[in-house]
Amino acid sequence: MAMHVHSAAVWVSNQKKALEFWEGTLGFERRIDQQMGPDNTFVTVAPEGSFAELAINEAAKFGQSTDRIGGDSGISFVIDDVTSWYEEMKAKGVSFSGPPEKMPWGDVGAHFEDPDGNSFFINGKK
Numbered sequence: 001m002a003m004h005v006h007s008a009a010v011w012v013s014n015q016k017k018a019l020e021f022w023e024g025t026l027g028f029e030r031r032i033d034q035q036m037g038p039d040n041t042f043v044t045v046a047p048e049g050s051f052a053e054l055a056i057n058e059a060a061k062f063g064q065s066t067d068r069i070g071g072d073s074g075i076s077f078v079i080d081d082v083t084s085w086y087e088e089m090k091a092k093g094v095s096f097s098g099p100p101e102k103m104p105w106g107d108v109g110a111h112f113e114d115p116d117g118n119s120f121f122i123n124g125k126k
Contacts, residue, residue: 007044007052007053007054008053008055008073009054010114011064011068012058012114013066015058018116022045023045025089025092026089027047027048028045028048031045032053043055044056073119079124080124080125082126085124086099097113107125
């Protein structure tokens with residue numbers, strides 16, 4: 001039986017603003033854009049070629065507490081060259097907790113944040 005992760009939820013305060021970040025700044029592609037009633041839209045984004053997607057969910061429109069917005073998302077990304085990606089994204093105004101550094105397992109990694117303060121990890125070989 002084949003199986004893969006479809007999506008992970010990212011809780012945000014404003015879906016439109018979050019999509020500007022994920023699509024416009026980071027360059028992710030929109031995969032799903034489905035109306036779910038008069039005031040809510042289910043939207044997913046993903047890096048090109050990725051199986052897994054991020055569901056960008058506006059907390060209030062999904063009946064969730066705003067306490068779910070911000071903090072460590074537990075979501076990690078893998079890229080060949082973290083340092084180059086860091087430099088490119090830093091120039092675009094993406095917030096990082098610090099520059100890429102060598103991780104205990106030998107790879108290079110860094111943490112970045114979306115406009116709502118959700119934190120994500122990026123990992124790679126250099």
